[in-house]
Amino acid sequence: MGTRGLRHRRGALALGLALGLSLTTLACGSDDVSTSAGTSASTSTTAPGPVPGPVSTGFETASALGRADVKGAAVTTGAAHDGTHGLEVRAIGSDAYVRWNAEVLGTGNPYWTFRAWMRVVDWTPSESVDLFTVRNVQVKNNFDLFVGAPYRRLQWDLYRENSAQAPPFDLGRWYLVEAKGSFATSTYTANVRIDGVAQTAIASPDQPPSAVSEFILGSIGTAKTNRAQFDDVRVELGNEPLPFLGPPTGTEPPVSAPSTSTPPRSQP
Numbered sequence: 001m002g003t004r005g006l007r008h009r010r011g012a013l014a015l016g017l018a019l020g021l022s023l024t025t026l027a028c029g030s031d032d033v034s035t036s037a038g039t040s041a042s043t044s045t046t047a048p049g050p051v052p053g054p055v056s057t058g059f060e061t062a063s064a065l066g067r068a069d070v071k072g073a074a075v076t077t078g079a080a081h082d083g084t085h086g087l088e089v090r091a092i093g094s095d096a097y098v099r100w101n102a103e104v105l106g107t108g109n110p111y112w113t114f115r116a117w118m119r120v121v122d123w124t125p126s127e128s129v130d131l132f133t134v135r136n137v138q139v140k141n142n143f144d145l146f147v148g149a150p151y152r153r154l155q156w157d158l159y160r161e162n163s164a165q166a167p168p169f170d171l172g173r174w175y176l177v178e179a180k181g182s183f184a185t186s187t188y189t190a191n192v193r194i195d196g197v198a199q200t201a202i203a204s205p206d207q208p209p210s211a212v213s214e215f216i217l218g219s220i221g222t223a224k225t226n227r228a229q230f231d232d233v234r235v236e237l238g239n240e241p242l243p244f245l246g247p248p249t250g251t252e253p254p255v256s257a258p259s260t261s262t263p264p265r266s267q268p
Contacts, residue, residue, distance in 0.1 A: 052106035055215075056234040058248075059085045067104045072096025073218060081117040081174050081231035082251060089218040090227045097218030100235065102211075109237035110184035110211045115245035116234070119174045120147055122227040129226045130219035136183045136210035143181050143190050156202065158188050164200035166192075176251075178244045183210040193244055212237050 050067065057064045059075045060083050072090055079086030089096050102109075112134050123129050129147040136142060141159040147169045148155045156179070157163035169175070181190035188207050192199040215235050218228065232248040 050104075052102075052104060054234065054236040055100050055105065058083050058232050059087050059230075065098060067100065069099040069101070070097075073098045079229035079231065081119075081229075082248065083231070086117075086229055086231035087217070087233070088227065088229050091219060091222070091224050093223050093225050095218075095220050095222065097216050097220050099214055099216045099220070101214040102237075105212065105215065105235065105237050108211050109239055110209070111180075111182050111238045111240060111242050112212050112215070113178075113180040113236050113238075113242040113245055114215070114234070115176070115178045115232070115248075116217075117174050117176055117231040117248075118228060119172060120169070120226065120228045121172055123147070123149075123171065124225045126150065127224045127226065129224070129228060130222065131177075131217070131228060132179075133216040133220075134179075134181065134212060135214045135216065136188075137213045138208060138210055139213065141188060141204055141207055143179070143188075145177070145179060145192070154194065156190060156192050156199075158190065158202060158204040162202040162204045164192070164202050166194055166199055176247055178246070180242055180244055182241065183207075183212065185209055191244075196247070 055067075059065075059079075062075075064075055064085075064087075065073075072092070072094070073096060074088055074090075075085050076088050077085055079088040087098065089098065114132065114134070116132075118131060120129050120131075126149055128149045131145050131147065133145075134143040141161065143156065143158055145154070145156045147153070148165065152169050152171075153165045153167065154169045154175070154177075155163060155165040176195050178193040179190060182188065186205065186207055186209060188204040189201065190203075191201045217230055217233070232251070234245055234248075236242055236245070
C-alpha cells in the first residue's frame with residue numbers, strides 16, 4: 001500500500017508540472033499576440049493632408065473649389081473663357097467671394113504672383129467692382145484690384161495709397177490680368193499687366209515687412225451688387241521675387257491691349 005501511494009503521489013506531481021508548463025506556454029503565446037498587435041497599432045500612420053502650394057484651375061472639375069472658402073460663387077458653363085466651365089462670383093447686396101488662405105497657399109511667403117481671365121457682366125452704376133485682393137498678415141495696405149466708379153477703369157492700389165489705373169474697362173469684355181508683388185520689405189510693391197501690356201507700377205513705403213495671409217476673388221465686407229467671371233486662375237507664393245505668369249498654355253491675349261493711363265482716380 002505504501003509503495004502504491006508513493007507512486008500515485010509522484011504521478012500526480014508529474015501531471016501537475018506538465019499542466020503548469022502547458023499553461024505557461026499558452027500565456028506566453030497570448031503575450032506575443034498582444035505585443036504584435038500593439039506594435040502594429042503604434043507604427044500605423046495617418047495619410048498626410050494636401051501639401052500647400054500654387055492654386056491653378058480652369059474650373060473644369062467638381063473639385064476646383066475644394067480647398068477654398070466660398071460664398072456667393074459657383075462654377076458654371078456661362079462663365080467659361082476656355083473649356084466648358086468658369087467661375088462666377090455674384091454679389092447681391094452682400095459679400096461674394098472665393099478665398100484661399102495661407103494654409104492652402106503656404107505660410108510665411110512675402111512674394112506673390114497671379115493670373116486670370118476676367119470680365120464683369122453686371123454692375124451697379126454708382127458702385128465699384130472688387131475683383132481680387134492679396135492680404136498680408138496685418139490685413140492693412142493690402143493689394144486690391146477693382147473696377148472703379150464712376151469712371152469704370154481698372155484700378156489697383158495698396159489700400160488707397162500709391163494707386164494706378166488703366167483706360168476704360170468695358171462691361172462684358174474678357175481681359176487677361178496678371179499681377180505680382182511683394183510684402184517682403186518696408187516698401188510694398190506691385191506690378192500689373194493687362195492683356196500683356198505693362199501698366200504703372202506702384203509702391204508703398206514705411207510699411208512693416210509681412211507675408212501673404214490670403215488671396216480673394218470678389219469682395220468681403222461690402223454690400224455691393226455685381227457679377228464677375230473668372231477663368232484659368234493661377235496664384236503662386238514664394239520667398240523670392242516671382243515673375244509674371246503669362247497667358248495660359250495655348251492661349252494668347254487680345255491684339256489690342258489697354259496702355260497705362262493716369263486719369264482722375266475713382267473711389268473703391
